[in-house]
């Protein structure tokens with residue numbers, strides 16, 4: 232569950248990027264976040280992931296207020312929400328499986344269990360056999376999938392994803408979207424910011440449209 236109540240967000244002394252946003256997302260929903268460049272889509276996702284604080288208003292994730300969360304409570308959010316941003320932030324001085332292991336190391340999971348889980352996550356995104364490769368040796372689509380494996384290895388209840396298919400060909404884009412849909416089928420709440428309306432039409436059942444500071448909560452994916 233994600234709930235925004237009267238949320239405002241500005242950066243520094245700048246204008247409000249988001250103004251008086253109110254919504255509730257129930258477990259298992261699949262939501263498309265849409266709107267022109269610079270509208271505030273990434274900002275909305277960062278608020279949900281606790282990467283940015285709101286300027287005003289309350290944000291709850293699984294009934295926990297996160298807008299006032301002290302930093303020692305952040306690991307909670309890290310487990311609850313898997314985040315995949317435009318820049319995948321993969322570490323190029325480590326191989327593929329070590330990248331996926333990182334979130335498990337943070338929570339102190341025992342080594343052999345961590346490896347089992349990391350391998351399972353890599354398999355889920357179709358990268359089995361590439362565990363020992365360096366991310367630079369992977370294609371753009373494979374790097375994207377590796378970032379997905381890292382985001383899901385903690386089994387988060389919520390996935391937030393920023394532009395997962397930008398710069399990918401249609402087939403790779405579909406394959407990546409199918410990975411998200413598979414997680415969604417087993418109950419993972421999913422929010423994806425994208426410019427690709429046609430692609431999203433096959434997946435999402437609800438759209439958050441952000442445009443010039445206005446927020447619209449729309450059923451389906453409008454043509």
Ligand SMILES: Nc1ncnc2c1ncn2[C@@H]1O[C@H](COP(=O)(O)OP(=O)(O)OP(=O)(O)O)[C@@H](O)[C@H]1O
Nearest residue numbers: 242243248266267268269270271272273274275424
């Ligand atoms: N850290 C920051 N500091 C100052 N301004 C920021 C910061 N991050 C984003 N902004 C501004 O907030 C506005 C919304 O940015 P955001 O990245 O959320 O938009 P977006 O809808 O995701 O855009 P795009 O589709 O191009 O990725 C932009 O005007 C941007 O310049």
